[in-house]
Amino acid sequence: MKNLVTALFLCCALALAQTHPAVAIHNAKIVTVSGSVINKGTVVVRNGLIEAVGENVAVPSDAMLVEGEGLTVYPGLIDALSTWGQPGAAPAAAATATAGRGGRGTTTTAAPATTAATQAAAPARGPEDRPQTTSWLKIADEVTGADRRIETARNAGFTTAVTFPTRGIFGGQGAVIDLLTAEKSGEMVVASPVGQYISIGRSGGGGGGMGRSFPGSLMGYIAYVRQIYLDAEHYKLVKDAYGKNPVGVARPEYDRALEGVLDSPRILLPANRLVEIDRMLHLAADLKQPVILYGGRETFRPEAAELLKKFHAPILLSMRWPEASRDADPDEPDSMRTLETRDKAALAPAVLQKAGVKWAFYSDGLDAARDLQRAVKKALDNGLSREDALRALTLSPAEIYGVANRLGSIEVGKIANLVVTRGDIFDDRTRVEMTLVDGRKYVPAPEAAPMGGRGATTDPGVN
Amino acid sequence: MKKLLCATLLAAAPLCAQTYVIKNATVMTVSKGTFKGSIVVKDGKIAEVGEKVMEPADAKVIDAANQYVIPGIIDCHSHIAVDGGVNEGSVSVSSMVDIKDVLNPEDIAIYRALAGGVTTANILHGSANAIGGKTLPIKLRWGKDAEGLIFEGATPGIKFALGENPKRAGNPTGMAINGQAQQGRYPATRMGVEDVIREAFNNAKAYKAEWDAYDAKKTGIPPRKDLQMEALKEVLEGRRYVHAHCYRADEILMLLRIADDYGFKIRTLQHVLEGYKVAKEIVAHGAGASTFSDWWSYKAEAFDAIPYNAAIMQKKGVLVSLNSDDAELMRHLNTEAGKAVKYGGVSENDALAMVTLNPAKQLGIDNRVGSIEVGKDADLVIYDKFPLSDYAKVQKVLIDGTVYFDRDNEVSGRGMKQAEKQKLIDKEKQNQQRTPPGAPTRRVGQ
Numbered sequence: 034m035k036n037l038v039t040a041l042f043l044c045c046a047l048a049l050a051q052t053h054p055a056v057a058i059h060n061a062k063i064v065t066v067s068g069s070v071i072n073k074g075t076v077v078v079r080n081g082l083i084e085a086v087g088e089n090v091a092v093p094s095d096a097m098l099v100e101g102e103g104l105t106v107y108p109g110l111i112d113a114l115s116t117w118g119q120p121g122a123a124p125a126a127a128a129t130a131t132a133g134r135g136g137r138g139t140t141t142t143a144a145p146a147t148t149a150a151t152q153a154a155a156p157a158r159g160p161e162d163r164p165q166t167t168s169w170l171k172i173a174d175e176v177t178g179a180d181r182r183i184e185t186a187r188n189a190g191f192t193t194a195v196t197f198p199t200r201g202i203f204g205g206q207g208a209v210i211d212l213l214t215a216e217k218s219g220e221m222v223v224a225s226p227v228g229q230y231i232s233i234g235r236s237g238g239g240g241g242g243m244g245r246s247f248p249g250s251l252m253g254y255i256a257y258v259r260q261i262y263l264d265a266e267h268y269k270l271v272k273d274a275y276g277k278n279p280v281g282v283a284r285p286e287y288d289r290a291l292e293g294v295l296d297s298p299r300i301l302l303p304a305n306r307l308v309e310i311d312r313m314l315h316l317a318a319d320l321k322q323p324v325i326l327y328g329g330r331e332t333f334r335p336e337a338a339e340l341l342k343k344f345h346a347p348i349l350l351s352m353r354w355p356e357a358s359r360d361a362d363p364d365e366p367d368s369m370r371t372l373e374t375r376d377k378a379a380l381a382p383a384v385l386q387k388a389g390v391k392w393a394f395y396s397d398g399l400d401a402a403r404d405l406q407r408a409v410k411k412a413l414d415n416g417l418s419r420e421d422a423l424r425a426l427t428l429s430p431a432e433i434y435g436v437a438n439r440l441g442s443i444e445v446g447k448i449a450n451l452v453v454t455r456g457d458i459f460d461d462r463t464r465v466e467m468t469l470v471d472g473r474k475y476v477p478a479p480e481a482a483p484m485g486g487r488g489a490t491t492d493p494g495v496n
Numbered sequence: 497m498k499k500l501l502c503a504t505l506l507a508a509a510p511l512c513a514q515t516y517v518i519k520n521a522t523v524m525t526v527s528k529g530t531f532k533g534s535i536v537v538k539d540g541k542i543a544e545v546g547e548k549v550m551e552p553a554d555a556k557v558i559d560a561a562n563q564y565v566i567p568g569i570i571d572c573h574s575h576i577a578v579d580g581g582v583n584e585g586s587v588s589v590s591s592m593v594d595i596k597d598v599l600n601p602e603d604i605a606i607y608r609a610l611a612g613g614v615t616t617a618n619i620l621h622g623s624a625n626a627i628g629g630k631t632l633p634i635k636l637r638w639g640k641d642a643e644g645l646i647f648e649g650a651t652p653g654i655k656f657a658l659g660e661n662p663k664r665a666g667n668p669t670g671m672a673i674n675g676q677a678q679q680g681r682y683p684a685t686r687m688g689v690e691d692v693i694r695e696a697f698n699n700a701k702a703y704k705a706e707w708d709a710y711d712a713k714k715t716g717i718p719p720r721k722d723l724q725m726e727a728l729k730e731v732l733e734g735r736r737y738v739h740a741h742c743y744r745a746d747e748i749l750m751l752l753r754i755a756d757d758y759g760f761k762i763r764t765l766q767h768v769l770e771g772y773k774v775a776k777e778i779v780a781h782g783a784g785a786s787t788f789s790d791w792w793s794y795k796a797e798a799f800d801a802i803p804y805n806a807a808i809m810q811k812k813g814v815l816v817s818l819n820s821d822d823a824e825l826m827r828h829l830n831t832e833a834g835k836a837v838k839y840g841g842v843s844e845n846d847a848l849a850m851v852t853l854n855p856a857k858q859l860g861i862d863n864r865v866g867s868i869e870v871g872k873d874a875d876l877v878i879y880d881k882f883p884l885s886d887y888a889k890v891q892k893v894l895i896d897g898t899v900y901f902d903r904d905n906e907v908s909g910r911g912m913k914q915a916e917k918q919k920l921i922d923k924e925k926q927n928q929q930r931t932p933p934g935a936p937t938r939r940v941g942q
Contacts, residue, residue: 159587159724251580252593252621252629256723260592263721270717308579308600311641316597336641357924369913370602372920 055079056474057092058453061101066108066428067442076106078449081472086443099453104466107423107458108442109192109450113349113430114301114327114395117186117194118176118210118221123398156246160260164247168261168293170205172198173225178215182400187212188477189402190458192450192470193223195434197230197301202254203261203290204230206297209436211450211470220471223448227434228325229297231258233313255316262320265291298435299323304348305330310337314344325433327395330355333380338388347391347433350425352399352408354378382425383416393430394422402465409459419459513540513897517551518876521560524883526567526845526853527867535565537874540897545868558878563891566848566883567867568615568875569829572786572855573739573766573819575620576605576826577634577645583622584629585665588682588692591654592723593629595619599642605823606645610636610901612827613877613890616647618819618859620766621655623741626662626683626692628655630727631739633859635875638900651860653763654727656740658747659797662689690750697758700728737763737860739786743797745773752781764858766819768809769801775812784815784858789835806850807840817855834884844884873897 056078063071063086075090076083084093092098116122157164176196186194197207206226213221233254248254268291275285300320302313305328317324327349331337341348355375357367366372385392399405409422431441439448449472456463467476516537523545524530533547536555544550551557575582579600584590599619609617615636621629631653634645665681683689703725710718730736738755742748742765755762764784765771769792771778771785778785787809792801802808810816818833820826829851836847856866864873874897881888893901 156586160592245586247586248584248593249581249586250584250593250598252595252598253584253586253590254580255597256584256592256594260723263723267718267720274717306602308602308642311643312579312597315643357928366917366921369917369920372917372924375924376920 055084055093055096056099056449056469056472057096058099058101058104058106058451059092061099061453062105063443064105064107064423065443066424067444075101076443076451078451078469078472081449083443083445083447083449085445099467101453103455105454105457106443107190107452107454108427108440109452109468109470110190110426111393111430111440112186112191112194112396113393113433114397115194115196116199117182117191117212117396117400118178118180118196118218119172119198120177120180122199157248159247160257160264162247163261163290164257165201166203166261166290166293167198167201167205168203168229168291168297169289170198170293171208171226172196172205173208173210173222176208176210176221177218178213178221183212183214184475185400185402186396187468187470187475188465189400189405190452190454190465190468191396192452192468193440195227195430197228199230199232202232202234202248202257203294204232205293206230207301209434209440211448213470213473214475223439224434224436226296226298227436228299228301229294230301231303233258233303255312258316259320261290261294262322264288265294269295297322299325301325301327301349303328307331307334307337310340310348314340314346317346318344325349327351329381329392330378331374331381332390332392333374333377333384335384335388338385338390341385341390342388347393347429348385349393349395349430349433350381350385351397352394352405353397354408354411379411379415382412382422386417386421391429391433392425393433394425406459406461410461413459419457422459515539515552515555516558516874516894516897517549517555518558518560518565518878521563521565521878523868524564524566524845524848525868526849527869530845535868535874535876537876537894537897540874542868542870542872542874542876545870558892560878560891562880564879564881564883564888565868566613566830566877566879567852567872568865568877568893568895569613569851570817570855570859570866571609571614571617571820571826571829571851572764572817572858573620573821574609574617574823574826575622575821576609576617576823577601577603577619581622582620583624585622585624586681588625588662589627589696589724590621590625590629591627591696591725591727593621595621595629595631596646596652599634599645601638601640601642601645605826606636607638607901608823609826610638610893611890611903611906613830613879613883613893614826615875615877615893615895616856616859616861616865617826618653618739618855620653620739623655623657623661624665625655625657626689627696627728628657630654630736633861635895636900637895637898647861647864649864651735651737652730653737653739653859654731656693656738656751656762658689658740658742658751659686659744660795661741662692686747686750689747690754693751693754694757696728697732697754697760700725700732701758704729704732731760732758734761739764739766741766743767743769744800745770748774749777752777752783755781763860764817767798767821769798769805771814772802772805772808773800775809775814778809779813784817784854785809786817786819786855786858788821789818789832790839803835803839806836807842810836810842810846810850811840815854815857816850817858818850819855830879830883830888831886834886837884847884 058076060073063074074088077085192212195207195209198205207228208225209223209227210221215221248257271285300322304310304313304326324346329348329350355378428441431437449469451469453466454463455466465477467474518535523533534549536544536549577600579598584593618633620631633647633650635647637644663683683692706719740762762783764786766786768785768787787805790803792798806816833847833851836842853866856862865875874894876894878892879888880891891903
């Protein structure tokens with residue numbers, strides 16, 4: 034019965050996930066990212082891992098053969114900051130506004146609840162109430178293959194996402210997941226926890242949340258983050274001392290918020306404007322936390338690249354380039370600063386690349402192939418090379434999250450996440466022929482248009 | 497070419513401190529009289545002042561014939577250059593927050609204030625709480641980053657507020673937000689404001705005692721560091737100045753009593769519109785007063801104000817400054833000082849001191865700024881006419897010996913800036929017409 038359901042499911046979905054002991058893609062162009070391009074070669078995949086890659090690799094007799102003539106094999110794309118795998122979750126966005134009007138969105142939209150995380154019923158009266166904090170939450174425990182965006186993203190060439198719980202100030206711990214339509218969500222998780230997602234809101238009004246919940250201002254958010262790390266440091270001292278000698282000592286209270294903070298290998302902080310990049314880098318340095326910034330709208334400014342280099346901090350660039358609001362009053366033009374940002378934002382990748390800053394792209398709510406492809410094209414038009422664009426969606430995010438030994442390039446022993454295209458992956462008319470995630474083959478629905486088209490239109494299990 | 501490059505650099509971010517001689521000017525030193533003469537600026541400092549000076553060979557000459565030079569104006573109460581709100585209004589004691597964390601060096605109000613002759617400003621948290629956030633003075637170094645604004649070495653402050661504002665959120669009849677009645681925030685009365693401050697300092701004393709005990713021995717695990725208490729501990733230790741927003745005589749006396757009880761000082765009373773009624777007590781406590789020239793009746797507690805406030809307090813021995821509390825008013829503090837001459841007959845020099853040397857003393861930075869003296873920072877403003885006049889226009893502003901505002905450059909550069917902006921607007925319009933707006937593709941079933 035269950036098998037029948039699964040079979041039906043797959044038929045409906047028109048996306049065939051097949052497991053084979055081995056797959057060999059033969060006579061294809063192989064863009065390894067870590068090494069040089071192999072113009073005609075073979076990749077062999079077995080048990081979810083890359084078994085062999087090269088010009089003169091023999092096809093194993095038991096392997097399912099994919100004739101690769103005219104095809105190009107890339108490492109599967111990685112979304113460096115995502116909410117894929119969490120059905121109904123809002124995209125992770127830089128929760129800070131650009132100065133002036135015309136900036137897109139001011140705060141991360143509160144996502145529909147995906148977890149037990151709840152908004153505190155009573156307003157927070159100060160940092161001690163741990164407002165908007167679910168730092169203990171591990172998204173690895175929550176992800177599911179039932180998120181229909183997974184297939185859309187896969188059809189756009191993505192095989193991996195670094196997905197984060199994004200509610201509140203301390204959202205929780207992110208995980209690197211493979212974009213499988215898996216029965217057991219545990220199969221999806223590659224690494225966890227990989228970082229704590231922090232969003233910093235901004236207050237609009239002058240009252241700063243008079244009598245409402247703490248924090249009500251940007252400085253309140255920052256003070257709260259500072260206090261949490263002071264508390265975590267103290268908590269650790271007390272806890273360690275108690276651990277060494279608990280007899281006859283009053284037991285320290287267990288604090289899940291601080292446990293979550295202490296478990297995080299790094300933090301993610303939002304920063305779009307130059308002043309925010311400066312502010313957040315200094316904040317992370319004060320907190321003594323390894324940091325990844327996200328947003329990066331003003332990183333086309335050379336000062337931003339200088340700062341990032343000085344602090345040795347990587348940055349994740351939103352693939353949503355800023356655009357003028359269509360409802361903007363034509364008689365009231367935006368400030369020069371805003372106009373300039375919209376004009377030059379897409380220069381950022383090339384500027385960062387040239388400056389030697391470690392950076393990666395993130396989807397920021399885009400998942401349709403057409404939109405992602407258009408976003409990359411804009412960066413290419415603004416001076417980014419194809420190689421660097423590919424790296425920013427493969428090996429660079431893997432390096433930033435410390436999983437480059439397993440993901441991000443086509444090398445023996447790495448996880449078999451591949452995308453196979455007909456044509457250059459960033460070209461207009463290119464189509465994704467198949468993706469391999471953990472060695473499992475997924476073929477986009479036949480009517481799914483080329484990358485320049487609409488992407489797959491089927492959503493398994495929904496409708 | 498080199499000249500062009502230097503001009504561009506100057507426009508973007510003034511960099512190099514050059515040696516200047518400002519000649520033939522009427523120099524109003526504020527501390528040492530007014531005379532016709534010259535000022536030598538070297539390495540960011542005032543190197544020489546006098547009717548005759550030694551002109552260094554490499555000096556650039558600024559001929560200020562028929563013009564006036566005054567020390568850079570200091571605004572003791574400002575809220576410019578702040579990102580994301582000046583109030584943390586959720587709690588009645590918000591001393592955990594710090595303006596320093598949210599300085600915004602890109603705020604255009606900085607440049608506009610600079611064009612009004614202001615070189616230093618005390619950036620305060622708002623007045624939503626009995627005890628507000630941490631504050632600090634900045635220099636208006638337009639083009640520098642946030643850290644570059646900070647007045648290095650200056651004692652930081654904290655904002656207190658009395659009266660209507662801090663009790664407003666406690667009004668159980670008001671504050672419906674989106675049709676939802678809000679839970680009132682304590683306090684709702686002036687009595688409550690006093691209680692909040694006293695209780696906070698009771699806690700701060702206990703906190704301080706805990707830390708003092710630890711610091712004496714330095715063994716074992718240190719106490720928990722609490723940002724809210726840490727700021728008040730610094731107040732008790734005299735390492736952080738209290739700038740208290742207040743209006744009425746009774747609440748002013750109330751605050752001075754609290755400070756005496758707990759053994760700390762109120763550095764400045766801000767607004768202090770009824771200060772003239774209790775000037776003697778203010779002097780006895782040693783607080784400074786930073787007030788408006790002639791602004792009142794905008795709310796109940798501001799009805800008993802008089803324009804003679806500054807003059808009367810000054811006569812009684814209070815250290816008085818005039819502030820803006822407003823990005824627009826900030827641009828003509830020189831004429832605010834002029835009003836002190838009209839109301840109460842303050843001398844021109846004393847009036848000018850109310851926006852230069854007096855606020856410098858109130859902020860504890862008079863060793864660096866506030867008057868034109870050898871060794872002080874070269875923070876100078878050149879006016880074309882007598883500076884207390886409505887007709888006076890700022891020609892040049894120097895901070896640390898660097899020209900941060902030049903009226904000629906500003907006026908002549910406007911056309912170019914406008915054209916540049918228009919170009920971007922046109923380009924965007926063209927692009928929009930060429931390609932349909934890039935809304936994300938909607939998927940079937942979404």
